[in-house]
Amino acid sequence: xxELTDVRKRYGAFELGPVSLAVEDExxxxxxxxxxxxxxxxxxxxxIQSADGGGVELDxxxxxxxxxxxxxxAYVFQDGALFPHMSVRENVAYAAxxxxxxxxxxxxxxxxxxxxxxxxxxxxGERQRVALARALASEPDALLLDEPLxxxxxxxxxxxxxxxxxxxxxxxxxxxxxxxxxxxxxxxxDRIAVMRDGTVRQVGxxxxxxxxxxxxxxxxxxxxxxxFEADVLNRNDDALYLGxxxxxxxxxxxxxxxxxxxxxxRPEYVMILREDRPIDERDNVLAGTITRRVxxxxxxxxxxxxxxxxxxxxxxxxxxxxxxxxxADRDRVRVSLKKRAIHVIDDxxxxxxxxxxxxxxxx
Amino acid sequence: MFRTESTTETERQTGWFVVGxxxxxxxLLYYLVPLGALVFAQSPESVAAQLGSARVLSAARNSLVTxxxxxxxxATFGLPLAYWLARTDVRGKNAVLTLVLxxxxxxxxxxxxxxxxxxxPNGLGAFTSLSFTRSLLGIVLAQTFVAxxxxxxxxxxxxxxxxxxxxxASRSLGKSRKxxxxxxxxxxxxxxxxxxxxxxxxxxxxEFGATLMMAYYPRTLPVQIWRSFLNDGLNAAFPVxxxxxxxALGALLVxxxxxxxxxxx
Numbered sequence: 001x002x003e004l005t006d007v008r009k010r011y012g013a014f015e016l017g018p019v020s021l022a023v024e025d026e027x028x029x030x031x032x033x034x035x036x037x038x039x040x041x042x043x044x045x046x047x048i049q050s051a052d053g054g055g056v057e058l059d060x061x062x063x064x065x066x067x068x069x070x071x072x073x074a075y076v077f078q079d080g081a082l083f084p085h086m087s088v089r090e091n092v093a094y095a096a097x098x099x100x101x102x103x104x105x106x107x108x109x110x111x112x113x114x115x116x117x118x119x120x121x122x123x124x125g126e127r128q129r130v131a132l133a134r135a136l137a138s139e140p141d142a143l144l145l146d147e148p149l150x151x152x153x154x155x156x157x158x159x160x161x162x163x164x165x166x167x168x169x170x171x172x173x174x175x176x177x178x179x180x181x182x183x184x185x186x187x188x189x190d191r192i193a194v195m196r197d198g199t200v201r202q203v204g205x206x207x208x209x210x211x212x213x214x215x216x217x218x219x220x221x222x223x224x225x226x227x228f229e230a231d232v233l234n235r236n237d238d239a240l241y242l243g244x245x246x247x248x249x250x251x252x253x254x255x256x257x258x259x260x261x262x263x264x265x266r267p268e269y270v271m272i273l274r275e276d277r278p279i280d281e282r283d284n285v286l287a288g289t290i291t292r293r294v295x296x297x298x299x300x301x302x303x304x305x306x307x308x309x310x311x312x313x314x315x316x317x318x319x320x321x322x323x324x325x326x327x328a329d330r331d332r333v334r335v336s337l338k339k340r341a342i343h344v345i346d347d348x349x350x351x352x353x354x355x356x357x358x359x360x361x362x363x
Numbered sequence: 364m365f366r367t368e369s370t371t372e373t374e375r376q377t378g379w380f381v382v383g384x385x386x387x388x389x390x391l392l393y394y395l396v397p398l399g400a401l402v403f404a405q406s407p408e409s410v411a412a413q414l415g416s417a418r419v420l421s422a423a424r425n426s427l428v429t430x431x432x433x434x435x436x437x438a439t440f441g442l443p444l445a446y447w448l449a450r451t452d453v454r455g456k457n458a459v460l461t462l463v464l465x466x467x468x469x470x471x472x473x474x475x476x477x478x479x480x481x482x483x484p485n486g487l488g489a490f491t492s493l494s495f496t497r498s499l500l501g502i503v504l505a506q507t508f509v510a511x512x513x514x515x516x517x518x519x520x521x522x523x524x525x526x527x528x529x530x531x532a533s534r535s536l537g538k539s540r541k542x543x544x545x546x547x548x549x550x551x552x553x554x555x556x557x558x559x560x561x562x563x564x565x566x567x568x569x570e571f572g573a574t575l576m577m578a579y580y581p582r583t584l585p586v587q588i589w590r591s592f593l594n595d596g597l598n599a600a601f602p603v604x605x606x607x608x609x610x611a612l613g614a615l616l617v618x619x620x621x622x623x624x625x626x627x628x
Contacts, residue, residue, distance in 0.1 A: 048531045068534040069543075075535035081528040085550045094546075095536035138536045 001025070002045070002073075002142050002174035007054035009037075009044055016040050016198040018054060023142075023174040027165075029189030030178045033221065037198040038178045042144050045176065046075045058142055058174075074140035078147045080131035082119040088130050089115040095138035105133040108167060125156040132167065143168070143175045149184060161187045182222055186210070194218050211266065215347045219264050225314045227264040232256060240344060245309030249284050250339050256346040267301065267316035269341035272325060273334045284337040288313070290329055293322075302327065304335060313337075401608065405601050413602035422587035423606055427614070429502040429583060430568035436503065437511035437563050442556075445515045446544075449522035467512045474508055475576025497578050505573035510566035514559040521555020522548065561618050568611050584610070 001024050008017035016037040021028070030038045043049045045056055047068035056063040063071050082091050088111065093102045106112040109129040114122065122130065128148050135143060148164070149157045165187050168175050177188045185192050186206040193203045194217075202214040213219035219227050230242035230249065240256070242249040242263060251263055273285065291312065292303040300322040302315040315335065317325070327333070413419050448460060466474055480486055482495035482504060495501050525548050533543040549556075571585040579586060584607040592600035 043531075046531070046535050048535070067540070068531065069537050069539050071535070072537065073535065075532060077528050077532060079528070081526070081532040083529055083533075083547060083551075094533070095538060134536065144535075 001057075001059060002176070003055075003057040004041075004045065005055045005057075007041070007044055007056065008052045009040055009049060010052055014040075014198065016044070019198075019200055020054075021193060021200060021203065023176060025172045025174060026190040027168050027175040027177055027188050029185035029192045030176060030195060031182060031185040031189075031192050031221070032180065032195030034180055036195045038180075038195050039146050041195075042075070042146050042176060042178050045071075045142075046073050046144055047071050048075070071142075072138075072140055073142040073144055074135035074138050076128075076131050076135050076143070076145045076148050078150050080127040080148075082122070082127055082130055082134070084119055086119070087115070088117050088119060088122070091119060091130060092133045092137050094134060097137075097139060101137055102133075105137055109133045123156075124152045125160050128152070128160065128164075132164070136171075140173065142173055143171065145175070145177045147179055148177075150179070150181075157184075164188065194221060196221070211341075212343050213264065213345065216262050216345055219262070219343075219345060224264045224266060226267055226270070227262055228309075228311050230261060230263055232259050232261060239339070242344075245306075245311075247284075247286055247306070247308035249337060249342065251342040251344050252339060254344040254346070256344060258346055262345040262347060264343050264345065265337050265341050267314040269338055270304075270313060270315040271336045271338065272302075272315060272317070272327075273336055274325075283339040284342075285334055286313075286337065287332065287334050290327055290331045290333060293327060293329065295319075304333065306335075398608070401601065401604060405605060409598075410602045410605050414606060418582070419584075419587060419603055419606060422582045422584045422603070423610060425499065425502070425581050426568055426584040426607070427610060429499055429506055430564055430570075430614070432499075432503045433506035433510055433567040434514075434560055434564045436507045437514040437567075438556075438560060441511055441515040441559075442518060445518035445559075446522050446548075448515070448519045463512050463515050465512075466508050471509055471570065471572030472576060475505060475573035478505060478508060478573060479576050495577075497580055499578075499581060501577040502574050502581070502583055505577040506567040506570045509570050509573050510563045513562040513566055517559030517562055518552070518556050521552040521559065524555060525551045557618060557621070561615050564614055564618060565611060568607070568614070 001022060003023075004019055004021045006018040006020055008015070008019075010016070014035075014037065019041060030041065032038045040049065044051045045063075047063065047066060051064070058071065058073060063073075068075075082088075083094065086094070089102065089106075092106060092111075092115070093099065096102045096105075102115075103112070106115055109132055111126065111129045111133055114126060114130065119127070119130070131148070132145075149160055152160065161184055168177070168188065169190075177184070179185050179188070189206065191203060191205055192209050194201050194209060196217055202209060202218050204212075209218060210222050210224075213222060213224060216227060228244055230244040232240060233243045233248065234241040235253065238253055240251045240254055242251055242261070244263075249263065254261075286306050286308060288304040288306040290302060291305050292301075294301045299319060300317045302317060302322075304313045304315060306313055313335065444463070448456065448463075469477075479496065482488055482501075484496070488495050493500065495504060529547050529551065530543050533547045534540065538546070568583075569585060570583075571589065574583055575586060575589070582590065584603060588600045588603045588607065591603055
């Protein structure tokens with residue numbers, strides 16, 4: 001187990017921490033925007049940078065103050081950092097216990113055919129496989145990966161994401177996977193830690209992070225486009241009633257302190273209701289006008305102008321569903337925001353407008 | 364209209380290219396022509412005659428021995444300093460670097476005077492039986508003083524060009540600082556270090572001003588050239604100069620041959 005306790009590091013105006021994390025023999029994705037301190041955190045764990053305070057323990061051994069070579073935590077760099085004056089085999093064998101292990105790992109990572117090549121001839125994806133093989137050959141007690149797929153083209157990134165997941169999941173050591181890409185974070189991580197401005201904002205499974213974000217920042221950063229401000233009108237044991245524009249939204253009974261809250265619902269949970277269906281038992285039915293339909297490759301994103309509020313609602317539809325609905329711009333539709341899909345955030349941090357566009361991407 | 368404008372732009376760029384290329388070629392000719400004159404102005408017989416002369420032979424031997432020793436000394440003392448300069452962030456680093464550059468800006472004859480003052484009969488020489496002047500040792504001291512900054516500066520740049528990621532990767536793979544230096548940093552810096560050795564050797568074998576002050580005897584080739592020129596004129600000095608140039612070029616070829624990636628099989 002890798003355990004960080006109140007780790008702090010300051011340089012210049014930036015301050016990391018205090019960060020406390022416990023990583024079992026699992027993959028922990030550290031997700032955050034550039035400059036949030038996630039790479040610094042990784043290099044502090046590796047001993048490349050020394051912490052200003054706090055402790056790092058690996059399998060019960062206190063790593064604080066130990067040089068990198070005595071930590072047994074292998075670091076995989078964004079560019080692979082393959083030694084350019086060595087062949088692929090020499091790289092993998094650099095810290096390997098024996099040659100058999102080199103061949104075994106080359107097989108696992110499918111770089112067996114590349115062993116006699118010069119590293120300068122490798123593609124980006126091949127470099128990362130070799131870098132991982134080299135790291136694993138040193139028999140580390142923990143593996144630290146810093147955006148290993150960031151420099152790759154989309155198709156290779158996608159394929160390697162799943163392959164890498166299989167290799168990493170088979171390891172019985174703590175693995176920390178740093179990325180700014182939510183797809184990678186969810187594919188790789190058994191759990192995800194979301195970071196911002198040097199601190200960890202939320203740790204949990206992908207489902208927890210994506211469906212029950214602890215703050216508006218986490219909601220925004222994980223792509224919750226339907227994030228709205230509302231007033232608490234009333235509450236009882238089973239429900240919280242939120243005033244959202246002219247509409248009243250019934251949400252699960254969250255224990256919130258303030259009168260002003262945020263609620264979010266993931267676009268794939270917004271249901272479009274067919275005209276011929278009874279609507280009695282549906283939750284939070286709202287009427288609106290369709291303003292935009294965009295094909296995304298995997299699915300359709302439909303924007304709906306809800307009559308009762310100014311905020312647009314985004315709806316994500318699998319392609320077959322979209323085709324069955326036969327929608328057009330300016331169509332009038334009714335949607336249901338299912339009560340149990342609504343998540344309420346009692347958060348003073350507020351939404352920063354600039355994040356809306358900045359964190360839109362990710363592939 | 365647009366077309367005319369873009370044509371003018373292309374013509375202007377071509378014009379600048381021609382100017383730049385001509386300037387470069389002129390400079391290269393300025394290097395090459397005197398060297399050609401040195402080689403072709405001399406009859407092979409006169410060069411051969413000089414080669415046979417005991418004085419030139421002994422000067423050639425002295426030059427080769429002292430320049431090699433100076434280069435080795437520069438590398439031995441300069442390598443750790445260059446590595447430290449490349450990797451440290453301490454305050455005062457620039458002061459140290461300025462100190463390293465000092466011998467480069469001093470006129471060699473002044474360097475010779477200063478060295479003479481420090482290690483000559485009135486300095487260190489008074490306390491030891493070692494002769495720091497009028498000896499091969501004196502020549503080596505003079506050459507090292509003048510030439511070693513080339514090694515330190517070039518090698519520092521060579522170490523700086525090695526991405527620290529490689530060192531960090533090596534150490535996170537469990538290799539000590541020492542092993543990392545030996546197997547990663549040094550091999551990657553080798554081309555730059557060889558360039559540093561080359562410059563240092565070239566500067567050392569051609570050293571004249573400081574050497575003249577420290578040791579008129581035993582003679583190195585540059586001093587011998589000076590001596591032949593004073594006694595018998597330019598034509599007598601030329602063949603010795605050819606010997607020096609041939610020796611220097613030969614030595615540089617040897618260094619570079621060794622430097623061609625010795626860690627690669």
